[in-house]
Amino acid sequence: MKKPNISVLGIGYVGLCTAVGFASRGYNVLASTHDAEKAVKINKGIPPFHEPNLQNLLKEAIDSGHLTCLVGETEKAVLQTDLTFDAVGTPSRTDGSIDLQFIETSSRDTGKALYQKSAYHVVVIKSTVVPGTTQDLVKPILEKESEKKCGTDFGLCMSPEFLRQGSAFEDTIHSDRIVIGEHDKKSGDTLENLYKDFYGKNTPPTIRTTLSTAELIKYASNSMLATKISFINTIANICEKIPEADVKVVATAMGLDKRIGPLFLNAGLGYGGSCFPKDVKALIAYAKNLGYRLKLLESVESINKTQPIKAVQFCKELLGNLKGKNIAILGLAFKADTDDMREARVIPIINQLLKEGARVSAYDPVAIPIAKQSLQTKSNTPPQPLNA
Numbered sequence: 434m435k436k437p438n439i440s441v442l443g444i445g446y447v448g449l450c451t452a453v454g455f456a457s458r459g460y461n462v463l464a465s466t467h468d469a470e471k472a473v474k475i476n477k478g479i480p481p482f483h484e485p486n487l488q489n490l491l492k493e494a495i496d497s498g499h500l501t502c503l504v505g506e507t508e509k510a511v512l513q514t515d516l517t518f519d520a521v522g523t524p525s526r527t528d529g530s531i532d533l534q535f536i537e538t539s540s541r542d543t544g545k546a547l548y549q550k551s552a553y554h555v556v557v558i559k560s561t562v563v564p565g566t567t568q569d570l571v572k573p574i575l576e577k578e579s580e581k582k583c584g585t586d587f588g589l590c591m592s593p594e595f596l597r598q599g600s601a602f603e604d605t606i607h608s609d610r611i612v613i614g615e616h617d618k619k620s621g622d623t624l625e626n627l628y629k630d631f632y633g634k635n636t637p638p639t640i641r642t643t644l645s646t647a648e649l650i651k652y653a654s655n656s657m658l659a660t661k662i663s664f665i666n667t668i669a670n671i672c673e674k675i676p677e678a679d680v681k682v683v684a685t686a687m688g689l690d691k692r693i694g695p696l697f698l699n700a701g702l703g704y705g706g707s708c709f710p711k712d713v714k715a716l717i718a719y720a721k722n723l724g725y726r727l728k729l730l731e732s733v734e735s736i737n738k739t740q741p742i743k744a745v746q747f748c749k750e751l752l753g754n755l756k757g758k759n760i761a762i763l764g765l766a767f768k769a770d771t772d773d774m775r776e777a778r779v780i781p782i783i784n785q786l787l788k789e790g791a792r793v794s795a796y797d798p799v800a801i802p803i804a805k806q807s808l809q810t811k812s813n814t815p816p817q818p819l820n821a
């Protein structure tokens with residue numbers, strides 16, 4: 434079987450790992466971004482962010498000619514390929530709902546390309562979008578711009594991504610499961626065949642379902658993981674009040690129960706990053722729109738908000754008044770092995786420490802350049818002594 438040519442729209446963590454993954458298995462991949470600086474780096478084989486094991490594979494993909502990154506040429510990327518993964522960003526709005534403007538733009542550009550194309554093409558939404566987005570937003574845009582019919586002239590699927598930053602490439606090539614939300618059987622068959630060819634004998638368990646169910650699976654999964662984190666933090670907060678109670682032992686013993694499992698039971702500062710906070714908020718906002726209040730997730734979010742401030746309270750218990758105290762922060766990014774500062778837990782901690790008059794020095798093995806920008810823009814406090 435001839436390998437289909439693949440286009441990838443949006444070349445962030447998900448887009449780049451998808452593009453490099455397919456290119457590393459011999460597919461020809463055209464990526465498209467609006468960010469010229471990012472494209473220049475990628476075309477030189479330099480990842481635009483820190484992600485273990487990506488550098489060599491990206492370099493190989495570029496050097497072998499299997500991957501090229503275009504700037505602002507979505508139509509060209511779609512026209513010259515057989516299947517498109519759309520992995521553009523879906524950031525939070527201030528009310529917690531997701532901003533779909535990038536999905537709208539990329540769908541419009543994809544539709545314009547489909548207008549010029551006679552061959553069958555499948556569009557796959559990989560970005561995290563709330564239920565109904567692919568059917569009610571993406572499909573009408575594609576049909577309007579292409580003047581073609583979804584399901585007959587072109588295909589449409591929603592296949593959420595479950596990678597974890599820090600092991601993003603590993604997760605892309607060794608996924609726990611594949612979810613294919615399909616508009617119609619032919620679209621689903623085309624995508625499933627691609628995944629089967631890509632993973633070969635190691636094809637993960639594959640769930641084929643409706644577009645909305647696939648969209649919800651992603652939110653349900655991330656909300657469950659966020660819930661585990663807020664749950665164990667609640668237990669940790671009780672442990673603080675019980676003499677000799679140790680949350681680590683509680684978590685280890687709980688994790689041995691197969692029904693619970695050991696992962697995501699590390700008590701700490703709470704969850705951060707570009708996904709959990711955004712996805713929990715988006716599901717709450719989405720449900721509110723449907724007239725259903727997600728009280729469980731509201732609590733998960735509220736526990737997560739107060740958890741980092743507990744670290745500052747501990748400092749005060751140990752050191753008294755923090756004015757003029759020198760405090761070091763080790764580790765800045767939202768987790769190890771990434772330089773992503775989105776919703777990093779140290780941001781509220783540093784802001785609070787500075788507010789209390791402490792002098793803060795911080796170190797991170799990979800995130801310092803991004804942390805400097807991020808702390809400058811996120812901090813509402815006037816300039817204070819912060820050395821990173």
Ligand SMILES: NC(=O)c1ccc[n+]([C@@H]2O[C@H](COP(=O)([O-])OP(=O)(O)OC[C@H]3O[C@@H](n4cnc5c(N)ncnc54)[C@H](O)[C@@H]3O)[C@@H](O)[C@H]2O)c1
Binds near residue numbers: 445561596
């Ligand atoms: N980062 C993760 O760990 C992760 C995991 C699973 C799912 N997701 C989801 O995948 C999506 C992408 O996440 P990410 O972290 O890779 O995002 P990101 O912010 O790192 O990258 C998104 C990229 O899309 C580009 N873009 C925006 N509009 C475009 C357009 N019209 N054409 C081409 N490029 C465009 C942006 O310039 C940006 O580089 C989001 O919906 C996210 O929720 C992320």
